[in-house]
Amino acid sequence: MDLGMPEMDGFQLIGEARRNEATRELRSIAMSGFGRRTDARRALEAGFDAHLAKLASIEELKSAIARL
Incomplete structure (x- = not known):
């Protein structure tokens, strides 16, 4: 996820994702x-x-994905 997105940045979006049970x-x-x-x-x-x-x-990127 890009952190510098317009309207809602990546920090806001990950915060929303972490608060949502789904x-x-x-x-x-x-x-x-x-x-x-x-x-x-x-x-x-x-x-x-x-x-x-x-x-x-x-x-x-492949290495980071493999560590997840």
Whole structure:
């Protein structure tokens, strides 16, 4: 999920997903143009299972999915 979406950003959307019983256990990866450790930590604290900085390679994405 892109964190910088219009109208509702990724942080808001994952918050909604975690509060909803039907989507609470949904596995999620945040994708952001920001790749600092603080950015990854913020995404994980918000409820994402992983964080990747854009432009992640297909191998990085496959690896993150495998860890889920």
